[in-house]
Amino acid sequence: DQQVKQNSPSLSVQEGRISILNCDYTNSMFDYFLWYKKYPAEGPTFLISISSIKDKNEDGRFTVFLNKSAKHLSLHIVPSQPGDSAVYFCAARATTSGTYKYIFGTGTRLKVLA
Amino acid sequence: DGGITQSPKYLFRKEGQNVTLSCEQNLNHDAMYWYRQDPGQGLRLIYYSQIVNDFQKGDIAEGYSVSREKKESFPLTVTSAQKNPTAFYLCASSIVGNREAFFGQGTRLTVV
Numbered sequence: 001d002q003q004v005k006q007n008s009p010s011l012s013v014q015e016g017r018i019s020i021l022n023c024d025y026t027n028s029m030f031d032y033f034l035w036y037k038k039y040p041a042e043g044p045t046f047l048i049s050i051s052s053i054k055d056k057n058e059d060g061r062f063t064v065f066l067n068k069s070a071k072h073l074s075l076h077i078v079p080s081q082p083g084d085s086a087v088y089f090c091a092a093r094a095t096t097s098g099t100y101k102y103i104f105g106t107g108t109r110l111k112v113l114a
Numbered sequence: 115d116g117g118i119t120q121s122p123k124y125l126f127r128k129e130g131q132n133v134t135l136s137c138e139q140n141l142n143h144d145a146m147y148w149y150r151q152d153p154g155q156g157l158r159l160i161y162y163s164q165i166v167n168d169f170q171k172g173d174i175a176e177g178y179s180v181s182r183e184k185k186e187s188f189p190l191t192v193t194s195a196q197k198n199p200t201a202f203y204l205c206a207s208s209i210v211g212n213r214e215a216f217f218g219q220g221t222r223l224t225v226v
Contacts, residue, residue: 006156009154032213034213034214036217041202041220041222042219042220043118043120043204043206043217043218043219043220044157044204044217045217046214046215046216049213049214051213089156089157091157093213098164099162099164099170100145100164100208100210100211101147101159101162101170101172102147102159102206102215103159104149104156104157104158105156106154106155106156107156
């Protein structure tokens with residue numbers, strides 16, 4: 001079963017507007033949530049993360065919001081730029097007996113229109 | 115320059131042959147991971163390792179094997195038992211307990 005879900009496979013946004021990418025999770029034991037950006041045929045690049053004890057983390061144009069009661073997080077990109085066009089993956093870190101692993105969603109393809 | 119190197123970038127193999135994908139890192143990271151990406155399915159965890167000579171199965175370990183003889187290296191063998199080996203394979207590493215994992219550039223494996 002999918003523990004991390006990104007229900008929107010794609011999103012189109014006009015340049016300069018806000019992009020909002022959503023992610024839902026089922027395991028309340030995840031301790032960190034992360035967003036990665038990926039271009040075709042390349043490895044994902046880390047963007048921003050948030051601890052499970054926080055509700056917001058901001059880094060420049062990128063802000064991640066965490067709603068633990070709803071098991072939902074979102075990535076806001078403001079203002080959106082054409083260079084932001086990529087696939088965005090939500091990930092969650094799980095800790096089991098001192099080992100860490102990252103569980104990824106299926107990704108959302110963002111297209112920023114000039 | 116520190117980083118994670120996956121080689122080769124493209125790999126072709128005949129059906130029924132085993133193939134080994136290389137992953138090397140010089141970041142002094144303890145933990146290493148292998149993921150597989152298929153269209154519409156995101157990144158799925160194959161194997162991961164926190165320390166040398168120890169590794170754990172991920173969600174889709176069947177048909178794969180790994181070794182961790184050195185901290186810097188975590189090779190993945192795709193065996194003939196893997197039913198659908200054609201995919202994009204990604205290696206990652208992290209400092210144990212640190213927030214994020216860093217990825218290599220991936221290897222596209224095509225089995226014909």
